[in-house]
Amino acid sequence: MQPAGVFATVAALLAANGTSVLDCVCSHLKSGTFSQSFRLALIVRGYCVHEDWSLGLGPCGTAEEPLPAWSAARRLAVRLWDSELPPPPAGGAEEGGGCAGALAQIRRLTWNETFELLVDLDCRIADDCIDSRCVPTLNNMEWNMTALQTDDLRHHIVSQSAHAVRRITRATFSRVRCEARRHVQFKWRNKPVRRLPSCAELQAQAAVFRERLSSYRRDLAQLLSLGVTHASQLLVPLAFERMGNHASDQQLHGWIKDMKRVKDMLRTKLTRWLQDLQFSSKQVEHYEVEEEKDRRWHLILRRPLLSERLLRYQPWRLSSDDYFSALCKERQPEASQMFSLADDLYAFHRVHWVTTAEYIDTFYKDVFKIVDEEWQLEDRSHATLSVNTDCVQLLVNALDHPTCPLEDLPLEAVKQRERCRVQLWDDVVQRSPHIPVTSYLAYTQRVNVNLCLLAWMAVNSYGICQDVPFSMTQSVHDARCYFNSPDDQSCLQSNATDAICSVSRAILLLKCRDFSSIRTSHNCKFASFAFGLLLSSRSVLYEKLTEETVNYKNSLTDATLKYKDFKIDSLKPLEISFISVNIIFRFSTAGVYLYLPQLRNLPGKIFLSFQITCITQILCSEVVYRMAGVPDLPTAVLIDSALTLLSCIWLNSFCYQMYACVRHLRLPDQLLPAEVSQLFCREVLCVLIPWSIVCVATVALEKTSKYHLIHSRIVVLAGISVSVAFNLVCLGLLGYMYLRTRCSMRRLKIVDNKKFATKKQCLFMSVKAIILSGTGIIIRIGFHQAQGIAQLVYYTHLVTMVQGPVLFVCFVCNGTTLPVLKNRILLWWNPTNIPAGLELCSAAERNLARRNNEQSPFSESSL
Structure with missing residues (x-):
């Protein structure tokens, strides 16, 4: 047969409604109607022989069990290929027409013509299917009870779609073989004279x-x-x-x-x-x-x-x-x-x-x-980001309490997921590795999370990205835009709502080695029968669904639980009790300082201002915000941080007055009331000026742009640290002056049998020094920076609520204040019972009485 006859044969094969003639040929081959010559089998092998296409597809050609994906693919292929082929058309056995004519013409081909036909056939089969002529036009069938229960309709649709998938699959194989046989040859490499x-x-x-x-x-x-x-x-x-x-x-x-x-x-x-x-x-x-x-x-x-x-x-x-x-x-x-x-x-x-x-x-x-x-980006497995805790809580709750994806989420839940995707993307773009935590409220606002762990939490099967479609190329494009253009996100293909999902998938798959379950098998070999018994050697990426991978994913789930329960509901009654006790004792301490005249000196007024500031802070953060929900959390954090700084500055003034009294050997009781008021007004001015400067700077930074949140927190934390450092310097100077005086007394050989203080008094003074120095505030803030386990931070928050009783015990229940308070309270019950030392109204009358008592024995003796 001439070449023209070869193409005429191809035309005959494809004449009757696309590839239907080839299906007919396969039916005859399967039924044994025609003898199967090797030449004929060579032509229709890739089209008719379909059952073995997946046998050679495996991870590495080793003895290990095949992946579930391979088994599932083979299972479905068998199901699709087991569907019956359409019966041969009537009259198809007539010589020269239909299937019989096609088979007769194929038998007369030479070997060269057979291979030429094979190449052209592969290309034409693919082109025919691409033009949608190999599969019928299919409308998207809306299945209902009637349609499903109608056997004829259902079988017809299943058979039609199964044949379509089978033909599309064969056309795909044909397209691969077509490209393999006609791929571009770079001719200069084969020239006899190389140049x-x-x-x-x-x-x-x-x-x-x-x-x-x-x-x-x-x-x-x-x-x-x-x-x-x-x-x-x-x-x-x-x-x-x-x-x-x-x-x-x-x-x-x-x-x-x-x-x-x-x-x-x-x-x-x-x-x-x-x-x-x-x-x-x-x-x-x-x-x-x-x-x-x-x-x-x-x-x-x-x-x-x-x-x-x-x-x-x-x-x-x-x-x-x-x-x-x-x-x-x-x-x-x-x-x-x-x-x-x-x-x-x-x-x-x-x-x-x-x-x-x-x-x-x-x-x-x-x-x-x-x-x-x-x-060109390093491994991000250990990178951290500061993100919104509400969104992290949502991610953790989704892992801890997953829901069936078939259920319709409430509209509010859907909107909450979208808000969190936007919020997390803003946090990721901000790229703050660590935002200082200045209060417990700030801890509940921001949390430091590993970038790869955050990506895994977002894109896992239960995360907030479940309803966002996954495109690998788009994800990598967005991730490269994110890392290479930090100041310009206009190159993103995803919108702001889906960007965190897109970028997280690329980061997790490509840049998180410690968080990836994808394995690489090198030098894998597989044979694909549908591709022409070609053996290929290359590396394959696959997800190894073994017990090791399952345990690994469980460990990731467990790793997220440390971000669970930033507030523990079961401890809420205990928290309310601690807050109530703290407020009661703080009010009691402030009331004692207001009631006793002896405590209304300059240090007493400063300490009272400190107490009022702490009471206001507790009422704002623990009562108004927690119970009423106002103001919003960022504003509540600003107020809480500002009042924490103000309390530290009040302690600065108190510690400085202690140092000034010892330095100048002038006790606070020796000041006149007018002088006390004048000095207190000056102290208030000295306190408010630096506090106002820091607060204005903080508010300006945080309200101007969300990207300056880290700077506002740093300003507050720096102010608190400088304030505490000043307190420590003042207390250190007091200790130094005491040691120097004691050393001088020993050099002068002045020995006093009295001890400096009892063990109880030393304990009280040590606790007072810690409170007045503000070291407890630094320890609490420093503990919050770790942010390791939310429960422990919450316990620390509860422990800080006992500061009220401690202040009452240390500053009221001592040997100086408690007896005076006790006598005052006793006078309420029995005004006629005047304790010793309070019989007269002034110190001058007591001195006169004492002098008269001393002169009485002398007068009697002279008489």
């Missing part, structure tokens, strides 16, 4: 190569698009056949509703695969071909970061069967079968289409040295 090609020649051939490769990937994308449509259409009727027709009408109605949700989940994931494949075809124009400098006559193919290699990072499973079936069992008893079938369809596409998209690389491995662009 270095000119730059123009090389680039011209490179342009042809890029166009062919781009066309190849576009064709695969179109075939995948057809496959997604028909595979999604198969899900509902196939699941119904698995379930059986034994459910009641009410159960079936709920099942259909849930099955549509699973279908939407599957279609969303497969559609994003299609987007990745389409995007990779557009990136081919950025491929660069150049000569390898170290090896003459060898070429380098440089691919950009956003190339088809990113398809390997697509998840291997729908992540539904293992995680969702148990959650949805109560709602839907058939959930396991529903998700299992969806997993099969997903695995079929993951194994089949992605492997097909990558397979073309093997045809050019002898022509090019493929060099992929590396993402």
Whole structure:
């Protein structure tokens, strides 16, 4: 037969409604109607022999168990390929027409003509299917109870979609073989007289190569698009056949509703695969071909970061069967079968289409040295970020109390997830590795989280990104934009609501080695029978779903629990009790200082101001904010931090007055009331000036821009640290003066048998020194910086509520104040019972009485 006859044979094969003649030929071969010559089998082998296509697809060709994805893909392939082929058309056995005519013409071909026909046949089959002539036009069937229970309609749709998927799959294989047999040859390497090609020649051939490769990937994308449509259409009727027709009408109605949700989940994931494949075809124009400098006559193919290699990072499973079936069992008893079938369809596409998209690389491995662009970014496994605690709490709650994805979330919950995605993205863009915590309220506002752990929490199956579609190329594009353009986020492909999900997926898969469950198998070998018994050796990325991986994911879940319960509900009664006791004792201490005249000296007024400030802080943060919910949390943190700083500055004034009294040997009781008032007004002015400056700076920074939050907290923390340092200096000077005086007395040999103080008094003075120095505030704030476990920080917050009783005991229940207070209280009950020392109204009358008592014995003796 002449070449024209070969193409006439091809035309005959494809004349009757696309590839229907080939289906007819396969039916005859399967039924044994025609003798199967080797030449005939060679032509139709890739089209008819389909059962073994997945046998050679495995992780590494080793003795280890195949991955669940491979088993699922094989299981579904058997199900699709077991559907009956259409019967041979009537009169098909007539010589020269239909199937018989096609078979007769094939038998008369020579070997060269057979191979020529084989090449042309592969290309024409793919082109025919891309033009949608190999599959019928399919409308998106809305399944209801009537349609599902109508056996003829359901079987017709299932058979039609199964044949469509099978034909699309065969067309895909044919397209791969077509490209393999007609791939671009760089002719200069095969010339008898080798010479270095000119730059123009090389680039011209490179342009042809890029166009062919781009066309190849576009064709695969179109075939995948057809496959997604028909595979999604198969899900509902196939699941119904698995379930059986034994459910009641009410159960079936709920099942259909849930099955549509699973279908939407599957279609969303497969559609994003299609987007990745389409995007990779557009990136081919950025491929660069150049000569390898170290090896003459060898070429380098440089691919950009956003190339088809990113398809390997697509998840291997729908992540539904293992995680969702148990959650949805109560709602839907058939959930396991529903998700299992969806997993099969997903695995079929993951194994089949992605492997097909990558397979073309093997045809050019002898022509090019493929060099992929590396993402120049270090491992981010140990990077930390300061983020909103409410959103972290939401992520932790989703992990701790997962919900079935078939359930409709309340509208408020959906809006809360969207708000958290926006808030977390703002936090990630802000890139604050650590925002100082100046109060317990600030701790409940911000928390430091590992970047990779945050990404895992966001994109896991129960996280806030569950309803956001996953595109690997878009994620990597957004992540590179985030890291390479920190001040300009206009290059993002995702919107502000979905950006955290997109970037988190890329970071987790590519830049978090300690958080990735994806394994790499090097030098893996697999044989694909559908591709022509070709053996390929390359590295494969896969998710190893072993017990080790499960334990690893459980450890990640456990790692998030330290961010759980920033406030422990079970301890709420204890917290209210501690706050109430603290407020009562602080009011009691302030009342004693207001009531006793002896305590209304300059240090007493300063200490009273300190107490009033602390009472105001507790009322604002623990009562008004906690109970009334006003003001908002950032404003409450500002008020709480400002009052903490003000209390520290009051302690500065108190400690300085202690130092001044000892330094100048002038006790506070020796000051006149007018002088006390004048000095107190001056102290108030000295306190308010630095406090106002710090507060204005803090408010200006925080209210101007959210990016200055870290600076506002640093200003407050710096003010508190300087204030506490000043207190320590004053107390240190007091201790130094005491030691110097004691040393001087010993040199003068002045010995006093009286001790400086008793053990009880030393204990009281030590506690007073810690309180007055503000060291407890620094310790509390420093403990909050660790932010290791929320419960321990909460316990520390509860412990700080006992400061009120401690202040009352140390500053009221002592040997000086308590007796005076006791006598005053006793006078309330019995005004006539005047204690010793309080019989007269003034010190002058007591001195006169004492002098009269001393003169009385002398007068009597003289008489």
